[in-house]
Amino acid sequence: MNEKISSLFDNELNSSEIDKLLEQTNKQKKNNHWARYQLIRDVIQNNHNGSNNLTKKIIDAIEKEPTQLGGFVKRNDETRESKMNYWPIAASFAALFVIGLTALNFNEYKAVDSVILVESDIPTDLINDHFANASSNANFFIQTSYYK
Amino acid sequence: MHLQMQISLFRQVITNKIMIHRLLFIFFLLSSFISLSHSSDDPWLIIEKATKATKFLNYKGVFRTQHNKEIKSIEITHATNNEQEFLRINVLDGSPGEVLSQGKTTYVYNTIEDNVIIQKRKKQRLFPAIFPSNVEVLKDFYRLSIGKTERIAGRLSQLLVLSPIDDFRYFHYFWLDRKSFLPLKMVVMDKDKNIIEQASFTQINTIDNKNLDWFKPDVDPSKNYIFDDKIVGQGIVKNRFWKVKKIPPGYKEVDFRTKRMSGSNFLSHQLVFSDGLSYVSLFIKPISRGQKPKVGHVKVGINNICAQYQDGYQIMAVGSVPTSTCNKFSETIEF
Numbered sequence: 001m002n003e004k005i006s007s008l009f010d011n012e013l014n015s016s017e018i019d020k021l022l023e024q025t026n027k028q029k030k031n032n033h034w035a036r037y038q039l040i041r042d043v044i045q046n047n048h049n050g051s052n053n054l055t056k057k058i059i060d061a062i063e064k065e066p067t068q069l070g071g072f073v074k075r076n077d078e079t080r081e082s083k084m085n086y087w088p089i090a091a092s093f094a095a096l097f098v099i100g101l102t103a104l105n106f107n108e109y110k111a112v113d114s115v116i117l118v119e120s121d122i123p124t125d126l127i128n129d130h131f132a133n134a135s136s137n138a139n140f141f142i143q144t145s146y147y148k
Numbered sequence: 149m150h151l152q153m154q155i156s157l158f159r160q161v162i163t164n165k166i167m168i169h170r171l172l173f174i175f176f177l178l179s180s181f182i183s184l185s186h187s188s189d190d191p192w193l194i195i196e197k198a199t200k201a202t203k204f205l206n207y208k209g210v211f212r213t214q215h216n217k218e219i220k221s222i223e224i225t226h227a228t229n230n231e232q233e234f235l236r237i238n239v240l241d242g243s244p245g246e247v248l249s250q251g252k253t254t255y256v257y258n259t260i261e262d263n264v265i266i267q268k269r270k271k272q273r274l275f276p277a278i279f280p281s282n283v284e285v286l287k288d289f290y291r292l293s294i295g296k297t298e299r300i301a302g303r304l305s306q307l308l309v310l311s312p313i314d315d316f317r318y319f320h321y322f323w324l325d326r327k328s329f330l331p332l333k334m335v336v337m338d339k340d341k342n343i344i345e346q347a348s349f350t351q352i353n354t355i356d357n358k359n360l361d362w363f364k365p366d367v368d369p370s371k372n373y374i375f376d377d378k379i380v381g382q383g384i385v386k387n388r389f390w391k392v393k394k395i396p397p398g399y400k401e402v403d404f405r406t407k408r409m410s411g412s413n414f415l416s417h418q419l420v421f422s423d424g425l426s427y428v429s430l431f432i433k434p435i436s437r438g439q440k441p442k443v444g445h446v447k448v449g450i451n452n453i454c455a456q457y458q459d460g461y462q463i464m465a466v467g468s469v470p471t472s473t474c475n476k477f478s479e480t481i482e483f
Contacts, residue, residue: 039373040365043255043266117444117455125410126431127448130466133403134420134427137345138237138274139213139220142245142256 191292191308195283197329198322202277204228205328208362209301209352210240211275215345215450224276225362227355234363237274246365247274257365264371270403275347276331278425285424289313289398290320298323300332301349310425316396316473317426318344328354336468344468345450388417390432391482396473398423412436421477428467428477435462445471454478 128144135141206227213220221240226233237247244264246257254271257264273280280286295307305323312319319341323333333348392401403420417432435441441457442464452474456463458481465477 037367039266039375040367043375114441114443114457117442117446117453119446119448121442121455122446122448122453126453126464126466127451129405129407129418129431130427130429130451132269133272133405133418134422134429134467136273136275136278136425136427137213137215137347138222138224138247139218139239139245140215141269141272141274142237142239142247142258143243144258 191294192283192287194294194306194308194324194329195279195286195292198324198331199277199279199281199283201325201328201330202226202279203233205330206355206358207330207352208355209349211347211349211352213275213345213347214343221350225355227358227360227363229358229360234360236363238366244366244368248363248365250363259368259371262371264368264373266373266375275334276349278331278334280422280424282424285398285400286310289317289423290425295321297326300325301352303327303332303352305332314397315339315470316398316476317423317469320425323348338470389483392419393480393482394476395421395480396423396476399428399473399477402427409433426467426469426473428465428469428473430477430481431462431464431466432481433462433464435460445475456481459483 131137131140131144208223208225210221210223213222220242223238223240225236228234232251233249235247235249237249239245244257244259248255248257249271252271254269256267256269258267259265286292290310290312293309293311295309298305298307300323304326306326308322308324310320310322319337319339321333321335321337322331324330325332330352332352333346335346336344338344399421400423401419402422403418405418405420406415407418408414409416414434414436419430419432421428421430435457441462442455443457445452445454447453450468451466452469452471454465454471454474454477456478461481461483463478463481465474467474467477
């Protein structure tokens, strides 16, 4: 049955075979297999554009993420994604807040203590990113995965 | 008498002309021989032939890769059809995994427990296609010598050794098929002759059939197939806010990626450098509050990892390169 579904997506079945297959799949509830073969076919034919609600998922994820308040303020830091807010009242409030926070935490940020790197400090993502984008070894290239 | 002198003079001229022609003929013969022998002895031309073989040869084989104690068997099928490369790589040991590559489009099918994760990736130079398309980039930093002939996977092969001219790269040994020039074996060693990694065909055959039926993944009906499109954020940073100071000679930036760090609101940057054979990733990540920056060096598997802290950012260099190279890269970022 699975082979038939695969053949259908590869345009290898005639019309009578397709009718018969559709009837069988309805009976056997092969919806999962339909979706699976459809996905693989789209990927092989380079027609897959990602999931339909990708933008919504990204926005939702951003909304849920915490925003770092303190740390190491850097001028011209273009990596930080901030929402620009020009309301004067809000700006004044934010300025007071930052001054207060800096005063409170001044001692904490005055000196940065570094620690010696050990193997357990290495995030898996770091190795995965390296192997996914800079590897001549097929095994490492395949086994890396961003999916969690 | 006068006539005899004229005849003698004429004979001398003719003889000289014949001599000149003979000399010229010998000169051209010698020069063409020297040219031929030079071209056939130039080892760099052999590498160019190997590069072409990896692109245009249709073959199927199994090779073994070894890194430290991990050994994996990998099946590879390659064909060029209508000037487009088709490649399928299938990991035979342990957890299933596949690469399907058509032209510049590459997909990875990685099985993780009950799921098969499909990811689109940038095409990489994977064994045996490890040589850069432009061999010139290797000439200034590696010396090339020809070794002995050996049998690999039942085929006669020629050993080529790429010896680095400095301490910023490893030794590379390649065994090329004598007939097709396809790399059949590769060994990477450090200067103390410790093996860093190796890959070697155990069997290989050329494919005559142009049928591409093999170019599809193995489908496991019991698994869930998931298209992973989580790799977002590439190209967000238009202007780089750092400077790359002096990097080890011969290395050039070949890729730049940006992604959002999981669980935070910050972006992580990855710069990839290569000297044509070796790769180094340089990661630039902001340090979150409460985290302590790491400094120093550690070896994980085949990779050296070197960490430095700079103005609120954690800089980490990762690569299968000597420690000196790794350290140099980690010290290269300036804000």
